[in-house]
Amino acid sequence: MKGFFQNLLQWLVATLRVVAITTVGTGVGYLLGIGLSFLLTLLTTGTGVLDFTSPAGVVLGSFFAIPAFSWSVSGYGPVTKGFLLLTVSGLVGYLVGVGLDSIIMKSFRPTAPVPSAFSLLFAFTAFFFGVYGYRGITRGLVYQVVWTLIGGFIVTGIRALMGLSAFGGFFFTEPAWVFGALVGAVAFLFGVGVMDDWVKWARGMDTPEFHEDEPGWEKYLGVSLDHKVIGVQYTVTALFLIAVGGTFALIFRTELAASGLQFLNVGMNLFGQNGPQLYNTLMSLHGMIMIVSILLGIAGIINYAVPMLVGAHDMAFPRLNAFAYWVSVPAAVLLLMSLVLGGFDTGWTGYPPLSVKAPVGQQMFFLGVFIAGWSSILGALNVIATVVRMRAKGMTAMRLPILVWASVATSIIALTATQLIGLSFQLVMFQRLFGMGFFDPAKGGNPVLFQHLFWFYSHPAVYVFVLPGLGVISELLPVFVRKPLFGYRWVAMSSLGIALVGFLVWAHHMFTSGMNEYLRVPFMYSTLLVAVPTGVKFFSWVATIWNGKIETPTPMLFVLGGIVVFLMGGLSGPPNATVSVDLHLHDTYFIVGHFHDTIFGGFVFPFFAAIYYWFPKATGRRMSEFWGKVHFWLMTPAFFVLTFGMMRVGLLGMRRRIADYDPAQGFDTTHLILTIAAFAIALSVLIFLINFFHSIKHGEKAEGNVWNSRSPEWQVPSPMPAHNYETPFEVVGEPYDYGLPGSKYIEFMPAQGGKH
């Protein structure tokens, strides 16, 4: 007990030090921001106004908070250096942007969007320069910034020659931004170096089949062909985007804590938007950034685990694998660019006609999603090819790990349906650029067509999100209850069942959209049908747990939490699928609550479980159990409060996506509780992130079979070497026969010299 208190005291002192230093850094930035905005008002209007709520203070405060936090946690290392450069270049980029903008626009506009865009791009690039130097991702970002400008100026020049307006309120005109952004994204891929081998092949040159990675953490910031490195790259990028999307959610959740507009009001101006528009932008971007982070997160799990689970030395197409990861980075940059280029107010769905009228940020959003879609498509292609062609000897279909089945099911959807969201967004982009009347009724177009194309992907997409997570649950559960998985065949087939039925349900999002009424009932029944294969999974989990010897280390806690939360999501689903009820629930917070339950249960909880579970495999160390349990026991109750509260206000009449509500509806208090719960979740994730990065160096050593698993990757020491298994293995038994004496899943073959 004494040791515990001593430990607690040490932690408290360390935490206080971090908080103190971060606060000082924030304060300095805040005061600098206030001072700067004072100077600016002095310069522009002649009389200086000291505005203590100026956004410049908030922005600069958080800009300074980051390096201070990093310094207090890890001292002056490459990361802190990166963050310092980030802050400095963010400011430099802002000033360059202001200068360029005022030269070309011939007016001084400190709050115009373009300085913010420059600031963002400069800051990102400088961070990686500080950490890693001018190579890999830094070179990619420099290429992206430079070529975005070149592409923009090319179109601007052409427009000027044609006598069209050359510059607009967002510096470049919309076509110039779109073209520049596209060129910039492609240039990123060349800059980062992921195209090198393909260019050589096209020129008839030969390349080695494998490239040696540099040792240590630096391989993660450049192009690597190793599926395990790429899996970690995906996972860390996903965690970064979860932090960004979560921060956006906290901002607008705070605004919702009470009725009325407190700080996102018409008086404020940031990134060329007033408060309500910024609310809409943040709300929309929260949706799409989280979706992209989920896609990257599942790609992380799948990329890391699947080749090891099937006994392959890598994915089928290692270069395509690297390409699929790296293409998501410029996509993420474009999504963030949409925030600073005027934002957009359509929600993540981007329905026309509203999305035809929104500022240029909408185009960055469309383009970012389109490019991120390629990451998903090509990743899925690679997974299917790997599973079909690269399995170990004896690994027949009915001896595949369940996670592999789930990955294949998810990849079938991602490979095909993703094209439709890309197409629907492309059509709106073209409607905006060339006046093509796809969705314009005045030109014979049809806005409802957009919704069909969009939901044909975006509904199955939720199965893309949850199927790998449900696979992780089925994969980990037998390990921690020491019992065979109940009904293996049914569970394997249920993933495919969900994937296939999932293609037939999209129009249940459109019961109130004005589509043909006779379509409602068939789509209602097809939607309800999804509950059948999903129910199979639940029966299997319950029967697997039944009479098991349950152990509850952190990954198992998240598995169990995932099952319960997904059950809540599952039970709140059929009411929405039923037409008569949906007509009332549509676009209320009930939907928001239901959706967060399904995604937390089907993705977030299993994702954390997978990270805690495979962390020792990747690093040879394990994450702190204590802080893992704190993470779980803080996040889970807070999450239940959040989603049940969302459902409650939804049933009482709260509309989704809006910034304000009528106090007479009587749910001010509930909203306040929701906001507190949201901050508790954010705190738990912060604890997780610190635990994650801290454990990479300082975690307890764990090089053996930590979880006493039968899975092949745990039969060899951690961390896994570059090309996986030194000797190939053969599958000789069933994967999940835990607790059956004498049963074996795999046997390593006698060594026979070289592999590959």
Next chain:
Amino acid sequence: MAHKQDKASMLNQGVFIFVYLAVLTVLEFLVAASFNSTAVLIAVALVKGALVVYYYMHVYKLSADHEGDHNSYEYKSGTNRLGLWLFLISDAFVFGGLLVMRMNLLGLTRPNLNQLLGLGVTSILLISSFFMNRGETMIAHGDRKGFLNNTLVTFLLGLGFLIGVVFVEWRLAAHEGLTPSSGAAGAAFYMMTGMHAFHVLTGLVFLAIVWINGRRGLYDEKHYPVEAAAVYWHFVDVVWIVFYPALYLVGTAIV
């Protein structure tokens, strides 16, 4: 291997398939001009597409060699083949989506286009597929010169198709008042032909790459890259086999 045949019979097969395709194309043109049955047009397009998929794209090769040494060139080519087909399936959903868009917006009407030009560019693309098949067959049997000549002809025909659509057809249509912003018909026409033309362009780039590298003898032994370029080229042809009736033949023209 069941489908491995000698060079002469493979080339003959290519000729027969091309004759079928040509006859069916003339047939659909005449059907559209006379009694214009949508069902017949769909059936003809399906048959043409199936012929190309089976005899020119050799879809059956996907089922071959799942056993064997994972590190042999044959096995790796089989993996690459699967990857390419998965990509084509994915890409087919783009064109499927465009077709849905066209059907939703226009139904059984179509833009008023130059019929002879449409038949002309369609024929050019079909003929290019014929030569592509010859080129692939020849390199598979070690005939580098034959491969180079046929690929060059394919490339030139493909270039002709691209010019015919983008620089002739688009100009003629715009002259007739069919522009991207003129209405749903214009939007559908430019979007569908534009997306297809973009794929033709990428196909031309692949053809140029295999032609240049082929001159240096890079594919004399390992000729999977030629097969990949050919399969992709035929896929672009299959898309046009569906788009041609969808844009030029089905229903009645909006004047």
